[in-house]
Amino acid sequence: MKKIVVWGLGLVGIGIWTELMVRIVRYMEESGRKRRQKTIATTTEDEVGLNQLPPPDNTVILFPDKSYSCHTLVRGYQCLNRRCKFLHQSSFLSLVRVLRSAQTSLDLCIYVLTFDDLAQVLIDLHERNVKVRIIVDGREHEALGSKVSELRQRGLNIRLSPHSHSRIMHHKFAIIDGRTLVNGSFNWTKNAILNNYDNIMITSDSKLLRGYQHGYEKLWDTFGKATTDADAEKLLFSSG
Numbered sequence: 001m002k003k004i005v006v007w008g009l010g011l012v013g014i015g016i017w018t019e020l021m022v023r024i025v026r027y028m029e030e031s032g033r034k035r036r037q038k039t040i041a042t043t044t045e046d047e048v049g050l051n052q053l054p055p056p057d058n059t060v061i062l063f064p065d066k067s068y069s070c071h072t073l074v075r076g077y078q079c080l081n082r083r084c085k086f087l088h089q090s091s092f093l094s095l096v097r098v099l100r101s102a103q104t105s106l107d108l109c110i111y112v113l114t115f116d117d118l119a120q121v122l123i124d125l126h127e128r129n130v131k132v133r134i135i136v137d138g139r140e141h142e143a144l145g146s147k148v149s150e151l152r153q154r155g156l157n158i159r160l161s162p163h164s165h166s167r168i169m170h171h172k173f174a175i176i177d178g179r180t181l182v183n184g185s186f187n188w189t190k191n192a193i194l195n196n197y198d199n200i201m202i203t204s205d206s207k208l209l210r211g212y213q214h215g216y217e218k219l220w221d222t223f224g225k226a227t228t229d230a231d232a233e234k235l236l237f238s239s240g
């Protein structure tokens with residue numbers, strides 16, 4: 001009789017133990033599945049494919065942002081840090097996304113270029129064999145923090161307006177792949193992102209693009225030849 005009781009208790013114990021193990025395994029599988037779902041759900045389109053997404057059309061981007069954008073996203077990588085304290089949606093990231101969409105060319109005309117992150121976007125594009133051309137103001141490029149020298153050292157093609165006291169190269173626009181125009185009040189500085197009231201308009205309007213591209217080619221040629229204001233004026237005003 002005693003043996004039967006012991007055997008019975010033993011079998012019950014094995015049953016409980018087996019059931020417990022099955023539940024633990026199920027729990028672990030379920031929590032793993034939930035974790036994977038959560039990772040997918042928090043990975044927005046801003047975090048993936050920054051180099052592939054087509055630029056939005058007829059959009060306005062307004063600044064300032066309320067704080068810094070996530071640097072991982074700015075560099076075009078996914079940020080899977082769920083404790084990341086930086087912005088994953090911001091005006092600056094919208095601009096970066098447009099710039100990083102370049103596949104063949106980026107023509108930039110900018111008065112001030114001092115922000116590291118934007119200089120890095122240009123370097124990344126250049127290293128991806130996107131043809132990057134940059135026009136910068138001839139005096140401003142000597143200002144503290146200008147990224148022009150560094151970009152030149154990295155092999156980027158830059159032309160300066162004549163070092164002038166009478167005219168400044170005040171444009172702030174970019175043409176991406178000859179198809180997307182980015183234009184507005186925004187200089188490429190950290191201040192413009194975090195402190196200034198600035199705007200950027202993005203459009204693929206063909207008439208506007210033709211006008212800006214024509215203007216860009218004219219300035220590119222002019223600043224490739226002219227070293228003084230007088231030279232530049234002669235070249236610019238000699239023909240349409």
Ligand SMILES: [Zn+2]
Pocket residue numbers: 070071072073079080081084085086088
């Ligand atoms: Zn992040």
